[in-house]
Amino acid sequence: MTGHEQETRAACRILLIEDDEPVRERLSRIIVEWPGGDLVGACGTLADAMQAIADIPIDLLITDLKLPDGHGVQAIRLLRERQPNAEAMVVSVLADDRTVIGAIEAGATGYLLKDSDPIDIVEAISELLAGRSPISSTIARTIVRRLGGREVAGDASPDSATAKSLTPREMDILWGIAKGFTYGELAERLKISKQTVPVHIKNIYRKLQANNRSEAVYEASRRGLIRL
DSSP states (O other), X not given: OOHHHHHHHHTEEEEEEOSSHHHHHHHHHHHHHSTTEEEEEEESSHHHHHHHHHHSOOSEEEEOSEETTEEHXXXXXXXXXXXXXXXXXXXXXXXXXXXXXXHHHHTOOEEEETTOOXXXXXXXXXXXXXXXXXXXXXXXXHHHHHHTTOOOTTTTSXXXXXXXXXXXXXXXXXXXXXXXXOHHHHHHHHTOOGGGHHHHHHHHHHHHTOSSXXXXXXXXXXXXXXOO
């Protein structure tokens, strides 16, 4: 690769949409610290994002879906109209069939869950820009199930037994991991010891029959335990 090609690749212009400020700052840091990215904007509302898409040249849109004044799919659709050569990737806690398929039909070519590690996000961006479609394994299962015509009974209804078994503290932590907070951030926000956070998370995994954050968030969303 020539020096000119390296410089061109380093100029990938990225617009971020995320309404939760700590999560937005976390994702912004990941992008800013990645040599291949140029963060041209970090928006907390759909209105600001729509204005940025209309005014600023963008190579990649990274967006959450549930926003205080709308839905990330609206931003993806506008991007497709105004800047058809740009790519769009979703980073969201939402993993239900309708949301995932809707985002992909709108034009998203990548879909990650919010608990993805920084290196996973950077690798996903690189894969997307190389013409591939990075998708979290949980999201891939959702797509396969939907395309296979297999609807899971009770997907949208709350699991009352599980809801009752989770303590209020566990529900707080479940919400936090769904938002992508680290153990340290959870401990600080909830004013508990950092060492107790993984104990609570282990109990959450056991009660939800999950093996990791992505599966726990997916199961909680599917059972109606969290609405973010």
